[in-house]
Amino acid sequence: MTKIKEIKAGAMNVQKFIDDKVRAIRQAVGEGYAINALSGGVDSAVVTALGHKALGNRLKTYIIDNGIMREKEPAQVAAAFKKLGIPVEVVDAQKAFFKAFQGVTDPEEKREAVTQTFYKDVFGKLVVKSKAKYLLQGTILTDVDETVAGIKRQHNVFEQLGIDPQKAFGYKILEPLIELRKDGVRKVGAGLGLPESMFARIPFPGPALAARVIGEVTPERIALVRKATGIVEAALKNVPAFQYLAILHEDRVTGMRDGKRVFGNQIEIRCWDSKDARTAKPTRLPYEVLEKMAAKITKSIPEVVSVTYNITTKPTSTIEAV
Numbered sequence: 001m002t003k004i005k006e007i008k009a010g011a012m013n014v015q016k017f018i019d020d021k022v023r024a025i026r027q028a029v030g031e032g033y034a035i036n037a038l039s040g041g042v043d044s045a046v047v048t049a050l051g052h053k054a055l056g057n058r059l060k061t062y063i064i065d066n067g068i069m070r071e072k073e074p075a076q077v078a079a080a081f082k083k084l085g086i087p088v089e090v091v092d093a094q095k096a097f098f099k100a101f102q103g104v105t106d107p108e109e110k111r112e113a114v115t116q117t118f119y120k121d122v123f124g125k126l127v128v129k130s131k132a133k134y135l136l137q138g139t140i141l142t143d144v145d146e147t148v149a150g151i152k153r154q155h156n157v158f159e160q161l162g163i164d165p166q167k168a169f170g171y172k173i174l175e176p177l178i179e180l181r182k183d184g185v186r187k188v189g190a191g192l193g194l195p196e197s198m199f200a201r202i203p204f205p206g207p208a209l210a211a212r213v214i215g216e217v218t219p220e221r222i223a224l225v226r227k228a229t230g231i232v233e234a235a236l237k238n239v240p241a242f243q244y245l246a247i248l249h250e251d252r253v254t255g256m257r258d259g260k261r262v263f264g265n266q267i268e269i270r271c272w273d274s275k276d277a278r279t280a281k282p283t284r285l286p287y288e289v290l291e292k293m294a295a296k297i298t299k300s301i302p303e304v305v306s307v308t309y310n311i312t313t314k315p316t317s318t319i320e321a322v
């Protein structure tokens with residue numbers, strides 16, 4: 001296994017990095033085709049723009065609608081990239097993902113379900129259809145660190161776990177951002193001319209809202225956490241935090257509505273100050289902001305009776321719940 005040498009954001013020459021990676025992608029893919037998946041997250045947005053610069057229409061970009069993305073995200077991301085002149089195709093894979101989640105409650109098994117469905121099932125078929133030999137993906141150094149340290153099996157890490165994607169899935173994986181952390185990726189996004197709304201966006205994990213549902217991931221439970229996510233993101237959009245999110249707990253608690261007892265769901269809000277996601281501190285949000293979010297969530301989502309705010313640092317917490 002090759003040791004990855006970190007390129008620090010402060011020390012990087014962005015144009016040189018882009019030129020080097022464009023050359024390397026062209027060299028690897030040759031006259032052939034590559035494909036990639038765009039989720040709308042910062043890393044996949046940057047890798048899509050980089051791959052497009054290197055390969056033009058020999059890069060085929062798909063948005064996998066896995067059923068666990070945020071409100072209207074697949075259509076919005078597709079439209080934003082079309083505007084940049086980068087064509088993307090939305091693939092409906094919701095059934096395959098929800099089937100894989102059935103009965104799965106263990107966090108690592110849930111992550112594995114995402115990985116297998118994404119790389120073997122959905123991408124396996126797309127690779128055959130597109131005749132591509134390469135998958136371009138936005139793995140970053142933090143993903144590798146956490147997987148190797150055994151903290152979380154990040155959905156997009158293989159070589160460092162001794163898995164050969166060629167043998168396991170039938171195609172090779174190119175990872176041009178692997179020496180970078182999030183701050184470096186953002187610089188590359190800016191250097192590639194992406195709009196700030198894309199590269200400065202708060203991070204969103206590969207396993208999407210499944211990383212924010214404790215217990216079984218079902219369409220109903222995703223719908224619930226999706227609504228809470230929309231409320232939290234809207235309320236905090238002007239807060240200069242690293243990341244903010246809503247989590248659906250597995251345990252229900254006794255609450256009350258209209259003077260009657262309800263055994264309802266709990267949403268946990270997290271908001272993080274961090275530079276590179278390796279360590280993080282809860283943002284000291286004003287109480288009024290917290291109270292407003294709680295009121296909006298319990299008003300808009302009848303199934304939720306309790307809202308909490310995380311006050312723990314990473315470590316011991318992690319940023320996502322799963």
Ligand code: XMP
Pocket residue numbers: 142143146152153154155156203204205206207211243277314317318319320321
């Ligand atoms: P954690 O929860 O491990 O998250 O403290 C650290 C950062 O990584 C994001 N994250 C992921 N990103 N694939 C990704 O591409 C994943 O499997 C994954 N899991 C977590 C998370 O949102 C945070 O920014």
